[in-house]
Amino acid sequence: MKAHRQQSLCKEKDWLTTWSQSQKGLGLFPINDNGHTVSYQIPIQNKGEKVRISLGNYYGETPVEIGGITVSTQKDIGFKKVTVSKAATCIIDAAATIKTDVIDLSVVAGDTLYLRIYYAEQDEANRTVSGSIFGIKPQRFELGNYTESDDYAIDSTFIDEFTNDPYAMKFAQEFGQAKERCTMTVQGVDVYTTTHAHTIVAFGDSITEQNHWVGPLQQKVRDEAKNQYSLVNAGISGNRLLKRIAMLPRRAQYFGLSGVERFEHDVFEVNANVSTVIVSLGVNDIHQPGTDVFFPIEELPMFEEMVAGFEKLIEIAHQHGSRIILATVSPFIGYAKDVKNEKKEKLRQDINTWIRQNDLSDGYYDFDSILADEANHSELVLKYDSGDKLHPSAKGGQAIVELINVDELLG
Numbered sequence: 001m002k003a004h005r006q007q008s009l010c011k012e013k014d015w016l017t018t019w020s021q022s023q024k025g026l027g028l029f030p031i032n033d034n035g036h037t038v039s040y041q042i043p044i045q046n047k048g049e050k051v052r053i054s055l056g057n058y059y060g061e062t063p064v065e066i067g068g069i070t071v072s073t074q075k076d077i078g079f080k081k082v083t084v085s086k087a088a089t090c091i092i093d094a095a096a097t098i099k100t101d102v103i104d105l106s107v108v109a110g111d112t113l114y115l116r117i118y119y120a121e122q123d124e125a126n127r128t129v130s131g132s133i134f135g136i137k138p139q140r141f142e143l144g145n146y147t148e149s150d151d152y153a154i155d156s157t158f159i160d161e162f163t164n165d166p167y168a169m170k171f172a173q174e175f176g177q178a179k180e181r182c183t184m185t186v187q188g189v190d191v192y193t194t195t196h197a198h199t200i201v202a203f204g205d206s207i208t209e210q211n212h213w214v215g216p217l218q219q220k221v222r223d224e225a226k227n228q229y230s231l232v233n234a235g236i237s238g239n240r241l242l243k244r245i246a247m248l249p250r251r252a253q254y255f256g257l258s259g260v261e262r263f264e265h266d267v268f269e270v271n272a273n274v275s276t277v278i279v280s281l282g283v284n285d286i287h288q289p290g291t292d293v294f295f296p297i298e299e300l301p302m303f304e305e306m307v308a309g310f311e312k313l314i315e316i317a318h319q320h321g322s323r324i325i326l327a328t329v330s331p332f333i334g335y336a337k338d339v340k341n342e343k344k345e346k347l348r349q350d351i352n353t354w355i356r357q358n359d360l361s362d363g364y365y366d367f368d369s370i371l372a373d374e375a376n377h378s379e380l381v382l383k384y385d386s387g388d389k390l391h392p393s394a395k396g397g398q399a400i401v402e403l404i405n406v407d408e409l410l411g
Contacts, residue, residue, distance in 0.1 A: 015272040016197035017054075018046045018107075020188030020232045022209075022266045025059035027129040027251030028170045031182060032160040035121040037068075037146040040186055041137040042113040045222055045230050048191030051107060053082065053100045053115065054270050056187035057092035059130040061251050064092045064185070067120035070147040071103060073111050079148050080105060089120070095250070097187060097269055107191060109222060117185055118145040124164055129251040131184035134209065138181040167252045190272045193227055199271045200231045200409065203263065204280035207330065207390075208235030212397025220406045229275075229410055234266045238288075241281040241309045242301055245294050255284075260309050268320050276409060277317050280327035280367065282306065283390070286348050287332040290339030297339060303350050314360045326361045328352040328368035333378040334389030345378045370399050 019042050051071070057064045067089055069082035083101045084090035092098055107113065119128065139154055146152040159176045162168040200221065202214045211233060218231045238255030245255055256262060259281045267277055285306065290297035301309075310326060317324035329348050333341055355364050371392055373381040380389055384396030392400065 012272060013196050014193055015052075015190045016046060016193060016228075016230045017188050017199045017232050017271040018044050018048070018191045018230050020054065020234070020270050021132050021134065021183065022234045022236050022256065022262065023056050023058045023130040023132060023187055024236050024256040025129055025248075025251045025253035026131050026133070026182055026184070027059070027165070027249070028167050028254055029175050029182065030159045030162060030169050030172045031129075031184065032124060032127045032162065033119045033140060033184060034124070034127050035119065035143045036155065037116055037118045037141040037144065037152070038181070038184065039139045039141070040115045040117075040183060042115060042186070042189055043136070044107045044111040044113055044189070044191070045109055045218065046191045046193060047108045047227050048193050049104075049106050050192035051103050051105050051113070052190045053103075053186065054097055054188035054190070055084075055090075055092055055100065055185055056097040056130050056270070057128065057185070058095055058097055058187075058265065059251050059253060060092070060094045060128070061249065062094055062126045064126055064128050065120040065122050066090050066092065066117060066185070068118040068145055068147040069100065070116045071105060072114045073105065073107060075114055076150040079114075079116065081148070092185070097265065099190070102192070109227070113189060115186055116147045118147050124162060128184045131182045133180075133182050135180055135183045138183055140181055167249070188232070188270050195228055197273050198229045198275035198410075199273050200229060200276045200278070201234050201267045201271055201274055202231065202278050202280070203259070203267055204235045204327075205239040205284050206235065206237035207283070207392065208233060208280050209237050210235070210391060212392055212394050213400040216398055216401045217404060217406075220401065221410070224406055225410055232271060238284055239281065240284045240288065242285055242305060243299055247294065260312050263313050264316050267317075268322075274320065274322050276323040276325065278325050278327065278365065279310070279313055282329040282351055283332055283348075286329065286344050286351075287336050287390070291336045300340065300344070301347075303347060306347070306351050307354055310355070311360060323362040325363045325365060326355045326358075327365045328355050330367050330371040330392070331373070331378055331380045332390045334380075341378075349377075365400070365403050367400055367403070370403060371396060
C-alpha cells in the first residue's frame with residue numbers, strides 16, 4: 001500500500017461516522033410515511049460523548065418536511081429532541097442531505113441508538129423516497145407524532161394507496177410479501193470521539209452491501225483501532241460504476257445513481273473524516289448489459305471508459321485528502337444470460353490487470369485472486385459461492401478479509 005496522504009480538508013478532526021448506508025431511489029415501492037412516526041435502531045461502533053445524524057432526501061424530486069425527531073439509547077424512554085439549525089422541524093430539499101445539530105448523548109460501542117422521525121402531513125408527492133431496503137429494524141407507528149411518547153401502536157400496513165405516481169405500485173406485491181419496511185431518510189450517525197478520528201468507507205455494489213466482507217472487517221477495525229476508526233458500508237445492490245438505469249426517474253433509481261455520480265456525496269458529504277475508501281465496483285457494468293430491457297447490450301462499456309471512471313473516483317478521493325484502494329472485479333459467468341460473455345470476460349481481465357498495475361490509486365485488494373476458480377478463472381470458485389455464481393458467501397467474505405492488512409489500513 002502506498003503512503004498515507006495528508007488529511008488536508010478535514011476540519012472537524014474529532015468526529016467519525018459510526019454508521020451510515022447509501023440511499024437509493026425507492027419511488028417504485030408503495031411507501032408513504034406522511035403523517036406517521038417511524039422508528040429505527042442504529043448500531044453504534046464507537047464510544048463518544050456527542051452524536052449528530054445525517055438525514056437524506058438524495059433521490060427525492062421534491063422537498064420532504066420532517067415534523068419532529070428524537071433519539072435515545074433506550075427503546076421507549078429517555079428520548080431527546082433533535083434540532084436542525086436550532087429548529088425542531090425541518091425541510092430536506094430535493095436531492096439534499098443535511099446534518100442535525102449536535103446532540104449531547106453519550107454512547108459506547110455496542111449501544112443501539114433508537115431514532116424516531118415524524119413525517120409531517122404533506123402532499124403525496126412530498127413523501128420520502130430515499131432509503132435502503134436493508135432495514136435497521138424499522139417500525140411505523142399509527143398516524144400521529146409519537147416521537148416522545150411510550151404509548152403507541154404499530155401500523156402493520158405495508159402497501160399504501162397512491163393516486164398520482166405511476167411508479168409507486170410497481171413492486172407492491174413483492175413489497176407486501178417481504179413484510180419488511182425500508183430504512184428511509186436516516187443516512188448516517190456521527191460520533192464525537194475527542195481523539196483524531198477516521199472513517200473508512202467500503203464503496204461498492206451488492207457484494208459490498210450484503211456485508212459478507214464488510215462485517216468481518218468492521219469487527220477487525222473495532223478490535224484494533226482503539227476507537228479512532230470506524231468502517232461503514234456504502235454498497236448498493238445492482239450499482240454500476242458508469243451508469244444509472246437510464247429509463248427511470250431519479251426517485252425510482254433502485255440500483256442507485258452511478259458510482260461516479262454518487263461517489264462524492266455517499267462517501268464525503270455523508271461521512272466525517274474519511275481517511276480511506278475501498279472501492280469494489282465494476283461487475284455490474286460488465287455483466288448487466290444485454291440481460292434485461294433495462295440494460296441494453298449497447299451499454300457494455302469500453303475498457304477506456306471503465307478506466308476513466310476509476311480515475312474519476314481516484315481524483316475525487318485525493319481532492320479530499322483520502323486514500324483510495326481498488327478491489328479487482330470478481331467472476332460472474334453463470335449468473336446471468338450468455339450475452340457476449342467471452343467479450344465481457346476479456347474486459348473483466350483487462351480491468352483487473354489495470355487495477356493491479358495502475359500508479360494512481362493507493363493500492364489494491366485482489367478479490368479476484370481469492371474468488372476465481374483456479375481451473376476456470378471466469379467462474380466463482382465453488383467453496384466461496386453463495387449459490388448464484390456471482391455473490392460470495394459468508395465464507396468467501398471472510399476469505400476476502402484475510403487479504404486485508406488491518407495495520408496498513410489503519411496506518
